[in-house]
Amino acid sequence: MNKIQSTKSNLTRISLEESKLLKRSVLCVLLILVFQQTFTQNPTNELKGTITSATNGKPISDVNIYTEDKKRGTITDSKGHFKLELAKGIYTIIIDFSGYKTEKLKVDMSQNRTLNVSLSESNVNLDEVVITGESDKNVRGLAIGLKTIKVEEIKTLPTFLGQTDIVKTLLLLPGVSSIGEGASGFNVRGGKVGQNLVLFNGAQLFNSSHVLGLFSSFNADAIESFDLYKGHIPARFGGRLSAVLDIKEKEGDFNTIKFDASLGLLTTKVLMQGPIINDKTSFLVSGRVTYSDWILTLVNNPDIKNSSVAFHDINANITHKFNENNKFSMSYYRSNDRFQFSDAFGFNYETNILSAKWKTNFNSKLSLDVNGSYGNYDATSFDPEGFDAFNLDTGIDYINAKGMLSYKYNDNYTLRVGGEWSDFDITPEQFQQDDSNGNAIIENIDKEQAREFSIFLENDIQVFPWLSFSLGGRYTMFQNYGPYEVFNYQEGLPIVEENATGSTVFGSGETIQEYSGFEPRASALFQVGKHNSVKLSYNRTRQYIHSVTNSASPTPADLWQLSNRYFKPQVADNYSLGYFHNFNNNRIEASLEGFYKDINNQVEYRDFAQLFLNNQLETELAVGKGKAYGIEFLLNKKSGDWTGWLSYAYTRSFVTVNNPFPEETINNGIEFPSNFDQPHKFNIVIKKELGKKSAFSASLTYITGRPITAIGSSFNVGPTVVPVFTERNGERIPDFIRLDASFTVAENIFKGRIVKKPNKRFKDNLSISFYNLLSRKNAFSVFYQRSNDELLPVAKRLSVIGSIIPSLTYNVSF
């Protein structure tokens, strides 16, 4: 039921039919009013108010509010507030937002009005926007390269095994890709997975994938929305070079206990939320678990039959509102995976994050946000069987605290200032293996610790209605500290094991190496008319923690290396330029963005690097330069019967490692494509409403195959055949093409049948998805394997999804 309140009495709710009848006359009135306003400078009145959700009472941001003639419009802010100046007259105001029923309201604007509206959810979430948060923000928003997505809006996209997936949704956007089907993480604008800052409720996440990369580790039911910053990165974010994914967890309902459940053949999700103290304290608990092993036993392949896949994740939070201006929340997140492929290899990995957040509004202009978090990520790679069975443990612990003071002087100026402190502790590598007598052999390799402190400043300034700036910066100080043993090498010679002259032992807390630097962040917006704008930005970003891998695919056990005497911080200069244009009252938006990124001190593995159980990683890695550039085009239809988007991105990414010594040089010092150099990416996403309760959606993705170092020739040394490889990343794996489709076939399937007397909130539906409709064998990775009768390894493509994957999911909430 909609609750529509008006502080003035002249609001009348009208039906759609009535609105059609009124349309012409209203249009005439409006035209007259617009004419009068234009030529006679008629005084205007203010229409303001708040839009909330009828479901949970929470304010809704980014709601489109516009006059029926589409000549005037605005969107709500993060608190659901909006303000619209209208000339005197009678208007039909349309309020629409994805996933909610559209409202049409007749308003007499002979004086200032306040309009508070609660929107109720639509039956199927298809009638509106696909990507929101854009609206006219696409044109008017300062941030270039920012995508805000609400989880409700992606629930009808095609899913893999019924799981609405945040990362898989990101992969449908231009500039975001992954190196293979099911590969871990995501790459933004040619950057490494480890160059993305993934924040969950403000806390860092070091692995965002389940089952290597088949699912993301976020339970979409517990997520409110997520922002991806891939161009301009505001100064409040730091520590990574390429992008920021900021994921916001849902708060529990403050008034009603609610349950949601989703039952699939391989996974089940449950969510419970509600008040602890009405209107004061709420809780939310959700869990997701897979029980997929049963289906592996049905497969005829003995390797798969003997494999094992298991994961679960848990989200829990409590939010307490002390009063209107003070809110405290605490959340816990846990993700756990066990993956074993036959008797060959496996991984266990686990993330635990505890975070707390306090928000205080001192007054309507000044507010303070304080976050604190503790997290750890532990991974074990193992060989489960045989004489060479082993366990290798790696991981990282961290503590983070951040505070930000925001001062909104007026609509034209906002100041944000704050500081952030982090402490990283890479846990020692521990290797365990039994010797031939069954005695345990344990080997430990100590790792490093470091702390990072930053202060930041952001100024959002609107100089003229057509010109805005965001000017700011971040200054970071980094300290690598003991206890740790640092190896020394003979000066003037390459850093290789043979040139080590000894080591220096640093005591607990003793400074080993310090770095600091300023990171300017600036963006500008030039608005040309109401529907066009040009945006540009320059950002410098620094990264003091390097992801290190030398395997063809990222693994959950990839190492993290802190900046130290031998590895300076990575520094990137990011330049972006974009043109934005909206059509049809912001219902269709288009953008064309270009970017260029220069990276210094990028860490790459040397040929034949041995990274694990090595306390001299400086002898296995080399430091070089990276660069990436590209253009991205997006055409997004946000409302109507058919919605969806079409995008194309051209992205290049290269690395050069050319040092004075050949031992520290890669690829002979010649520039080579990075692992993530995938020039062409093309996406089409369509969504169609089928009647009132059913929906269809489909997506098509094309990405150029990733580069790989391949065998091109061979020679003999005696009887032994030695492969000759191409230059690094000299070849490419086959291109990636995937078509998915999804049907939401009905709603309230069991209501009134099995559940005879359901409560009013009871809702259910059945979702059928078809993943990889073309049955294409998109590569997860390519590796080399030599069979018994072959002398030379041959390239093998592993396609973890080699056929159509249908899924059936039943969703219920009450």
Add this chain to the structure above:
Amino acid sequence: MNKRVIILISITLFTLVALLFTSCVDEITFDAQNVGRQLIVNGEITNGNRLHTVTISRTSDKGGIPIQVTGASVWIEDDIGNREQLIENYIEDLGSIFSPNTISGYTLVGDIVQGTMGHSYVLEITLEDGTTYRSKPDTMPTVLANDTTHFEIGTEQELSSGGIIQDITRAQVFLDSQLPSEPIYLKWDFEHVFVRITPGGLRDIICFVSTAPNPQGFVLFDGSQGVALNLENQQVGSRKINNDFFYISSLNVVQSSFSRVTFEYWERIKQVTANVGTIFDTPGATPIGNIFNVNNSQEHVLGHFSAVARDTSNIIVSRGDFPLDVVFNPCSFINFERNMESCANCLSIPNSTEKKPTYWPN
């Protein structure tokens, strides 16, 4: 429940079970165009009395067999000032009219430069176009391990060409090795030398055929710690038991003791050839040895020139050591047609010679 929904669920369940996790591994090929014409130099000098040969070739453009480089001037020099040129395509006289043995490549045949433990050696090559290459000095170690070998008959599983896993009876060769209390870098290769006889008018031709049953399966040991260990029961290879065991044959374990640099070169070869093949393997790279272009340090030369201290331990076996039902005369009436060429002239078998190995029993 609605009948249509039940049918829908049933169909989907069936399809899901049928198709889910139909992961697959299939072979793909790359049109590698960036590899070609790289110089390959391979050679060694040992402490034995063997002829020391250096091969020079270039990689082919499309990944085919390397192309031999002829007409080069090749020299070996030692650390006491001796220098000797190698002879191209040397014809070895075995004292038999049937088997003048031509050794392709460049062979050290004189006695100016001798392979002696503890000495360093350098290879120098000048191609016909005047380009000069040298190897970095490589020193022959002064120590060897003391090996003893034994064999067992066992079964190993093999995947047939038809995709069926079969149990194959094999002679498995094991090594016990006593290491010295000095740093040592070792490699063991397994070879099988067997006899094939071609009946002749005046006399039979007796061929000694050398095979490397596990060419990619060499064993490396890093003894840089210099601890006097006893390695026990280390399998170094195996050979399928077949008609090659009809006559007396020898299961050899060849020990090579290297410098650290040469050992690291072989470690890298091991890394790219013994690839077990998982998605998490380290991406490959071409092992680069110790040969360099004197005038162009950017040129990557493939191969390696090494000074190797070598020792061979062997086990002489005969047909009676193996199950009689798997070993028959390869040139019997039944088998002759299948082995016609090699039975008519056993020297047509690759790596065959009439030269009797020194360790062969009389």
